[in-house]
Amino acid sequence: MAGPSGSGAHGAGRERFLADAAARGLEVDVVERPAAKSLEEAAGILGITPADIVKSLVVKHKDGTFLFALIPGDRQISWPKLRALVGVNKLSLPPAGTALEATGYERGTITPLGSTTAWPVYADATIAGRRISMGAGAHGYSAFVDADALTAALEAVVADISDPVQAGPGIDRAG
Numbered sequence: 078m079a080g081p082s083g084s085g086a087h088g089a090g091r092e093r094f095l096a097d098a099a100a101r102g103l104e105v106d107v108v109e110r111p112a113a114k115s116l117e118e119a120a121g122i123l124g125i126t127p128a129d130i131v132k133s134l135v136v137k138h139k140d141g142t143f144l145f146a147l148i149p150g151d152r153q154i155s156w157p158k159l160r161a162l163v164g165v166n167k168l169s170l171p172p173a174g175t176a177l178e179a180t181g182y183e184r185g186t187i188t189p190l191g192s193t194t195a196w197p198v199y200a201d202a203t204i205a206g207r208r209i210s211m212g213a214g215a216h217g218y219s220a221f222v223d224a225d226a227l228t229a230a231l232e233a234v235v236a237d238i239s240d241p242v243q244a245g246p247g248i249d250r251a252g
Contacts, residue, residue: 094213101230102230106220107213135170136171145187
């Protein structure tokens with residue numbers, strides 16, 4: 078588990094994360110880490126591959142509700158696959174302020190654990206069977222967790238919702 082929880086908004090986010098994980102019986106290891114300029118740099122700092130860093134993306138429905146999409150760092154959301162699974166024809170990534178309002182977390186710290194609203198969680202099938210790293214509710218921290226335990230604790234829908242990252246701009250655009 079993590080050391081001292083810190084203070085202020087960053088400490089509060091990490092405290093929410095840890096409290097929710099504990100309430101779900103989920104073992105997480107939170108580590109402090111320096112800021113990274115890229116996914117590859119973050120993976121190097123943590124001693125893992127980019128595929129082991131899972132992004133918690135907040136996705137907005139046309140009706141104003143949200144969901145979390147857990148996507149490995151070396152992959153991107155497949156909008157057609159996710160729309161088909163959710164049964165809607167429009168989903169989008171909201172602006173940072175909207176994601177903060179929906180979850181209580183700033184971009185770069187977002188996680189379904191401790192979100193101020195328990196939105197549904199959809200996890201990409203490629204994370205199954207792995208130990209992953211994800212946001213821990215505060216900048217400068219990462220959490221390590223067993224992906225299968227995480228998806229079970231969150232009652233996540235585990236499915237093929239991603240594609241390999243394509244080179245060039247526009248990654249994870251709304252679809």
